[in-house]
Amino acid sequence: MIEEMLKFNKAFVESKAYEKYATSKYPDKKLAIVTCMDTRLVELLPAALGIKNGDVKMIKVASGTITNPFDSAMRSLLIAIYELGVNEVMIIGHTGCGVQGMNAEEMLHLMKERGIDEEHISLMRHCGIDLDAWLHGFDDTEAAVLETVDLVRNHPLMPKDVVVKGYIIETHTGELMPIKEN
Numbered sequence: 001m002i003e004e005m006l007k008f009n010k011a012f013v014e015s016k017a018y019e020k021y022a023t024s025k026y027p028d029k030k031l032a033i034v035t036c037m038d039t040r041l042v043e044l045l046p047a048a049l050g051i052k053n054g055d056v057k058m059i060k061v062a063s064g065t066i067t068n069p070f071d072s073a074m075r076s077l078l079i080a081i082y083e084l085g086v087n088e089v090m091i092i093g094h095t096g097c098g099v100q101g102m103n104a105e106e107m108l109h110l111m112k113e114r115g116i117d118e119e120h121i122s123l124m125r126h127c128g129i130d131l132d133a134w135l136h137g138f139d140d141t142e143a144a145v146l147e148t149v150d151l152v153r154n155h156p157l158m159p160k161d162v163v164v165k166g167y168i169i170e171t172h173t174g175e176l177m178p179i180k181e182n
Helices: 002-014 017-021 041-049 072-082 104-113 118-126 141-153
Strands: 031-036 056-061 088-094 163-169 176-178
Touching: 002 017, 031 041, 031 072, 041 163, 056 072, 072 141, 088 141, 104 118, 141 163
Parallel strands: 031 056, 031 088, 088 163
Antiparallel strands: 163 176
16 A cells, blocks of 8 residues: 555656645644544545645544643644644544544453563553553543643643634534533
């Protein structure tokens, strides 16, 4: 598959198809979106929101949630705000997420089936890594999005003037549903 993509890329560059995507590194809409890496959202989410290349900073991670205040998604968000002019953030979960109900025990089993040695897993646990918590999914999409909204909004390095809101996108229709906060 990679070889096919490289062949396509060569033709893409040679035909100058890239010209219609030219933009700067600064998001035109001053907006960042944290969302899931789900394949159904690759084209659906931008189409459903009317965004094009150059409009937003898109940060994609499994489940579209930030689980640690110092992970790479949070770092990317802070860079988007301080270096690239973002002043609004949308946290967008989605229906039918594969991380919903994900089981850490099953994930570890699959890792062992693919050749990860029990010794490596034990070593991580000895180093203080809570693999069960790290690999555990979530039960409620809305609650998971709200947790991320809260984490981002109350992060010690987050400016108070940045707007942070949570949404769920329906993966079949693209309907965006705002999450009501208490």
